[in-house]
Amino acid sequence: MPAHPLAPAWIIVLALAAMPGLPRPGLAQTGLEPGGATAAPPGAGASAGSGAAPVPAPALPGEVPWVIPPSGPFNPETIPVPNAAAIAAWARSAHADAGSEAFSHWNDEGEIPPVCANCHSGMGFRAFHGLDGGSPGPLEAPVQTGGVVDCATCHSPGLADVTEVVLPNGMSHPVPPGEVTCLTCHQGRSSGDSVTAATENMPPDTPNPALSFINPHYAIAAATWLGGHAGLGYQYPGKTYAGRFLHAPPVTTCNSCHDPHSLRVNETACRTCHTTGQSRDIRISRQSHDGSGVTTKGIRADIDANAARLKSMILDYAAKVAGVPVIYDGERHPYFFTDANDDGVVDQSGGRPVAYNAWTPRLLRAAYNWKFVNADPGAHVHNPPYALQLLHDSMEDLAGPLDLDFAALGLVR
Numbered sequence: 046m047p048a049h050p051l052a053p054a055w056i057i058v059l060a061l062a063a064m065p066g067l068p069r070p071g072l073a074q075t076g077l078e079p080g081g082a083t084a085a086p087p088g089a090g091a092s093a094g095s096g097a098a099p100v101p102a103p104a105l106p107g108e109v110p111w112v113i114p115p116s117g118p119f120n121p122e123t124i125p126v127p128n129a130a131a132i133a134a135w136a137r138s139a140h141a142d143a144g145s146e147a148f149s150h151w152n153d154e155g156e157i158p159p160v161c162a163n164c165h166s167g168m169g170f171r172a173f174h175g176l177d178g179g180s181p182g183p184l185e186a187p188v189q190t191g192g193v194v195d196c197a198t199c200h201s202p203g204l205a206d207v208t209e210v211v212l213p214n215g216m217s218h219p220v221p222p223g224e225v226t227c228l229t230c231h232q233g234r235s236s237g238d239s240v241t242a243a244t245e246n247m248p249p250d251t252p253n254p255a256l257s258f259i260n261p262h263y264a265i266a267a268a269t270w271l272g273g274h275a276g277l278g279y280q281y282p283g284k285t286y287a288g289r290f291l292h293a294p295p296v297t298t299c300n301s302c303h304d305p306h307s308l309r310v311n312e313t314a315c316r317t318c319h320t321t322g323q324s325r326d327i328r329i330s331r332q333s334h335d336g337s338g339v340t341t342k343g344i345r346a347d348i349d350a351n352a353a354r355l356k357s358m359i360l361d362y363a364a365k366v367a368g369v370p371v372i373y374d375g376e377r378h379p380y381f382f383t384d385a386n387d388d389g390v391v392d393q394s395g396g397r398p399v400a401y402n403a404w405t406p407r408l409l410r411a412a413y414n415w416k417f418v419n420a421d422p423g424a425h426v427h428n429p430p431y432a433l434q435l436l437h438d439s440m441e442d443l444a445g446p447l448d449l450d451f452a453a454l455g456l457v458r
Contacts, residue, residue: 140194159184244406290428336455345425369403
């Protein structure tokens, strides 16, 4: 029976299996008929015309017997899938959530701007690093929406050839293959150098309409971890800052704590050295940084307290020194808005909120650092000394024009 040249291979196998006189696929070496019946031994075939199936011929030495797919119906739950656990964990993670703001923000436009696509699309990430066969570097064209951080984002074979990533300040940082994705997409979009360039040679307390808020972005764990080594926070002249925050082994990489598929924190890693797996309760300092004198709480509490104090000072400075009250709204870019009449409601113009427009260099530096620390919810793990130093120095800088006795606050850098 000739097979159609386009017939699928399994149809051909089944067709051959049904032809009289040919060995039944998969049965030549087992002697079993479908359903478990034993085939008649050679020489004991049924008489002519009996209608019995022919006796299977033995397979030739070294010959692989044909295989017939098992009969259905099939149940999806019974079909093994390689890496099923990893795929299921990823599918429930934020990296796979196509409906989240991180991936759906541009759905109405139908395309992701090049400057955003390298991290907000698996396709864009691969193009950025040249993993799609093109040249690595900043994207020149938009990328279609609908993508997420898919499997190939982290499992592209060429990823092992990427040995360094470029940070927002232009600095190149060496990176092992397993960290390329993390450091590329969690480094933020701005740096302390961006703030310096925007504010240098300006009177520190004079509002300048040329200034606007500089956003470090969000989920900037890599920027926090690198600390003063990369200088992605605004670092005040004359101050020294903690460098990369290096845990003791076995906590040496992002994946030491974070499951790469579910993104959940492995609390067992914490308990290798600490008495608890709850990171908020872990303290690495024997002194109080927030002026409370309490050292029995986790270091996260000190960071939160100082961040809240700095925010309060930012609001006071805007009203009293810059002369225009400000409102922070974390749900809308550019986050800081004008409240000229100080009624607690964002001013509107043409039906749109008015972005804050009375930035002074001093206010912009402090606001950038406050946002930098708050943009990393894991700052207390990734680099608590760096976070505390940025907050401390920003408060110290604002204290002067606010006529505050900074030393009386009892804050420890």
